Amino acid sequence: MTLRPASASLSPTPRAAGVLARLRHWWRDVPVTDQVDRRNAAMLQLVLAFVGLYQPMAMLLAWGRIGAAMDPVALWLAAANTLAMWACFVLLRRGAFLWAARMFVVVSLALLSVGYVRWGLEAQLRGQLSQLLPVLIGGLLLSRRALWGAVAWLVLVVALGAWRDATRSFFMPTLMPRLVESAMLGIAGFVIAAVVLDQSVAALRESLDLARKRGNDLARSRDRLQLEMQEKERSRDQLVHAQKMESVGRLASGVAHDFNHLLSLIMGYAARARRSDDPQQLKAALQGADAAARRAAAVTRKLLDFSRHEATRLEVFEPAETIAGMRPMFDQLFGLGVQVHLQLHEAPCPVRFDRAQLELILLNLAANAQQAMPEGGQFELTLAPRPDATLEIAVRDSGHGMSEDVRARCLEPFFTTKPSGQGTGLGLAVSANLIAAAGGALLVESAPGQGSVFRLRLPLHAGAAAAS
Numbered sequence: 001m002t003l004r005p006a007s008a009s010l011s012p013t014p015r016a017a018g019v020l021a022r023l024r025h026w027w028r029d030v031p032v033t034d035q036v037d038r039r040n041a042a043m044l045q046l047v048l049a050f051v052g053l054y055q056p057m058a059m060l061l062a063w064g065r066i067g068a069a070m071d072p073v074a075l076w077l078a079a080a081n082t083l084a085m086w087a088c089f090v091l092l093r094r095g096a097f098l099w100a101a102r103m104f105v106v107v108s109l110a111l112l113s114v115g116y117v118r119w120g121l122e123a124q125l126r127g128q129l130s131q132l133l134p135v136l137i138g139g140l141l142l143s144r145r146a147l148w149g150a151v152a153w154l155v156l157v158v159a160l161g162a163w164r165d166a167t168r169s170f171f172m173p174t175l176m177p178r179l180v181e182s183a184m185l186g187i188a189g190f191v192i193a194a195v196v197l198d199q200s201v202a203a204l205r206e207s208l209d210l211a212r213k214r215g216n217d218l219a220r221s222r223d224r225l226q227l228e229m230q231e232k233e234r235s236r237d238q239l240v241h242a243q244k245m246e247s248v249g250r251l252a253s254g255v256a257h258d259f260n261h262l263l264s265l266i267m268g269y270a271a272r273a274r275r276s277d278d279p280q281q282l283k284a285a286l287q288g289a290d291a292a293a294r295r296a297a298a299v300t301r302k303l304l305d306f307s308r309h310e311a312t313r314l315e316v317f318e319p320a321e322t323i324a325g326m327r328p329m330f331d332q333l334f335g336l337g338v339q340v341h342l343q344l345h346e347a348p349c350p351v352r353f354d355r356a357q358l359e360l361i362l363l364n365l366a367a368n369a370q371q372a373m374p375e376g377g378q379f380e381l382t383l384a385p386r387p388d389a390t391l392e393i394a395v396r397d398s399g400h401g402m403s404e405d406v407r408a409r410c411l412e413p414f415f416t417t418k419p420s421g422q423g424t425g426l427g428l429a430v431s432a433n434l435i436a437a438a439g440g441a442l443l444v445e446s447a448p449g450q451g452s453v454f455r456l457r458l459p460l461h462a463g464a465a466a467a468s
Contacts, residue, residue, distance in 0.1 A: 031095040036208070040141050041097050045089065047133065048104065052085035073118055081111050101141045108134040109153045113160070120168060121161035121182055128186055132193055139197045147201075151194040158186045266293060314438075316352050316461050319393065320344040320383055326359060330379070333366055337376030344383045349391045350461040357434050364427040365395045365454050371418075372399025372452065385460065390440065393456040402446040410444055 030041040059078040063070055084107040092100040112131055116124055124131070131154065139147035162183040169175045266289045273285040323344060330340050362381070369379050377398035386392050402410065409415045413429040432442040439459045446452035 116161035369397035
């Protein structure tokens with residue numbers, strides 16, 4: 001014969017566990033909106049259920065002990081108290097938290113009044129601990145006014161009960177000191193409990209008010225910070241657009257030169273087509289004119305796309321493709337005196353960045369390099385991944401370089417070595433800020449007479465970083 005372990009036999013079945021879980025959820029799910037009141041409602045619900053069950057059970061036990069000798073008033077009071085407790089319970093379950101608490105306090109005090117007047121003080125001494133419930137509920141769940149109102153009511157009720165005992169005993173001298181002592185002890189107990197509760201609840205409410213005030217202050221500070229961040233974003237977008245316009249201005253002369261050259265080519269092809277009757281030569285002239293027109297359209301489209309005022313738009317893209325597409329802009333910027341070399345990594349190296357902002361940063365660096373090489377030189381742009389899951393774009397020039405003091409301050413806003421009116425000192429600062437916002441860094445290496453190297457390091461996108 002195999003016996004199951006006691007723990008297994010006592011464990012609830014899945015169905016019973018589900019019923020218990022639903023019952024627990026129903027018990028906790030009191031429809032009260034305020035967070036503090038909702039927690040207090042759970043406690044009040046427990047008190048109401050306990051009193052609503054305890055009262056009839058106590059009456060049944062008393063009936064079994066003394067039977068028909070029980071005072072009918074006691075039965076009526078027990079029935080009224082039980083009905084009132086469950087009425088409060090129903091109100092609480094419907095979300096009327098404050099009404100349920102008020103009804104509990106008023107009904108409890110009213111029934112206590114009837115009991116003290118009916119049976120006197122001596123008969124109520126054993127239940128004075130439970131008579132503190134209206135005081136506790138009034139002070140904890142309602143207000144200070146409700147707390148001291150309940151205490152005043154109880155003091156009056158105790159005095160009435162003592163008077164009832166005194167009149168019933170015809171003010172016997174031997175009984176009066178005991179009655180006065182019982183009344184004073186009862187009143188003192190109620191008052192001391194009320195004072196302790198009042199001070200504790202007052203301190204708790206002050207702490208809660210202070211916490212709410214601090215929360216409101218933090219919320220206002222958060223709102224101000226959000227507004228400042230939004231304003232900063234707008235200012236940065238405007239600054240980026242201004243830098244774009246500055247770069248477009250630098251490219252304008254090169255674009256005009258190219259357009260004159262392309263227009264001359266188109267006009268030459270058109271003249272050749274007019275002079276020739278050979279279909280092959282006519283076709284070749286039209287193809288040449290079409291190619292020149294397409295190149296002119298590509299230059300204008302690239303320039304218009306770059307200069308458009310758009311908000312920051314992060315996307316995952318290949319920097320190598322973007323840099324390769326910028327080759328005509330580099331050629332226009334530097335002219336024939338500077339040799340441009342692009343060394344692009346063939347393996348995929350995607351980054352998450354704003355494509356237009358990357359173009360702006362590279363054009364700013366190229367413009368600085370062009371100004372550092374007035375007599376010509378070499379401009380080199382190298383792209384390669386690093387072991388730390390970042391992509392490095394190195395921009396080198398063979399210009400006059402920078403001193404250590406200038407190199408240390410070149411990324412500061414409004415720092416410039418150009419003459420007044422020829423530079424804002426914001427190009428490198430904006431570039432460094434944009435790269436840092438994406439989790440990258442802009443490093444500068446330079447020495448007088450040895451050119452400069454700007455290293456842009458951007459985090460690789462997740463897939464490329466995992467592969468590397």
